[in-house]
Amino acid sequence: MSAALGEKVLLRLEQVGLRFGDVQALSEVSLQVHAGEFIALIGANGSGKTSLLSALHGLVKLSGRREVAPEALAAQVMVFQRPFMLRLSVWRNLLIALWLAGVPRQERRARAEQALLRAGLAGLRDRPARALSGGQQQRLALARAWARQPRILFLDEPTANLDPSAKTEIESMLASFKAEGMTLVMSTHNLGQAKRLASRVIYLDRGKIRVDLPCEEFFNTHDLDPRTELFLKGELKWDMT
Template identity: 75%
Template sequence: MSHQLLSLTGVGVSFGPVQALSEVTLQVHRGEFIALVGANGSGKTSLLQALHGLLPLTGRRTVARHCGPQVMVFQRPFMLRLSVRRNLLLALWLAGVPRAERAARAQEAMQRAGLMAMMDRPARSLSGGQQQRLALARAWSVRPDVLFLDEPTANLDPSAKHEIETLLAGFKAAGLTLIMSTHNLGQAKRLASRVVYLDRGKIRADLPVADFFNQDALDARLQLFLKGELTWDLL
């Protein structure tokens, strides 16, 4: 078994009277690509943010001593009023990367994301797919141990989605640990090594990707979800 980086034990998250997560226990190991799936309102984004330490919670969140930086890319990434290249350089500065390394790292990230021809363009002038690639390049450039992704291809056209998936597949092949919330089951099947299914704020399945899509082994509500017949999770 690979090294454990993060874990949640008996975690609950609430927003006023709404219990977003309840008794969640989960371990994340180095090199995994975990897809968080479930109906709208099931707790995917809350789980992603709890893992990243962004939410107050009950229970315990543990980060291994050998776990390095963790970075999150949101569904609508924030672009600074700077060029593509300067967005990267500023992120590297904020991450404490030595000045002598920043230019090379920024160039490597732009090459990886197919953005070299746009390096001097204002980041906010890019298309939605290009901005998402820049957000991923910016996150990757700081060499995180864990990359969190909240619906990274939502609202993108098929071509842009394919570009993002290709970039993520490359991150996975390089050994980066990724945790992604998604409504796109085909995407989960193509990219993930493990699928965590949430239903009403609880983890109902946590399986290798091949086992998750074997409907004969799953409970009735999960089968409904996989058939597209359980789209809202109302408590």
């Protein structure tokens, strides 16, 4: 943490690097996450999106500096592409998540009820969580995250491998989180999704931030660098060289 962090800056990375063996996953990455932003991380496979999410969330050992504002230090949640579900009911998955997060016992039931309603899962509260469809499991994962009332929500491709209807349901939930002022950072391969949801777009290439712009400016600027243009045209799918 640092007293230099501004009131609206929740998280900052400065000259961050991350290696996995011989692979340099991130290099010289610097950015700030401000309260209320919805940041979309885009880039080709292998560009560093998941690594950057892990670095922001503090899941990996880095070089450089990671600073978190005091109010966001214990109020961060990450939803993975394939969320883990306990071998218990939908309801128990919610209650245990709140217990593990340290939510007072007298608050857990009300929060869990609200979360079920937000996710459209109230009628499935007694169903085994692992018996839900992929889209329903992802909505439950978002419900668990929302119930913890995070300041920052990290999302790793939350609609990957879901059908169009399930994607629409997830996007609707995320849009409502954004409208309530939650700060979100999401990796996605879906450029349409980034356009619909994000307020800011960060394009990663070979472990570095190549472009960081407000969403509308990113998709309407015609003088981006050549590799970014290739990616936007769908001609830069893998980034392993």
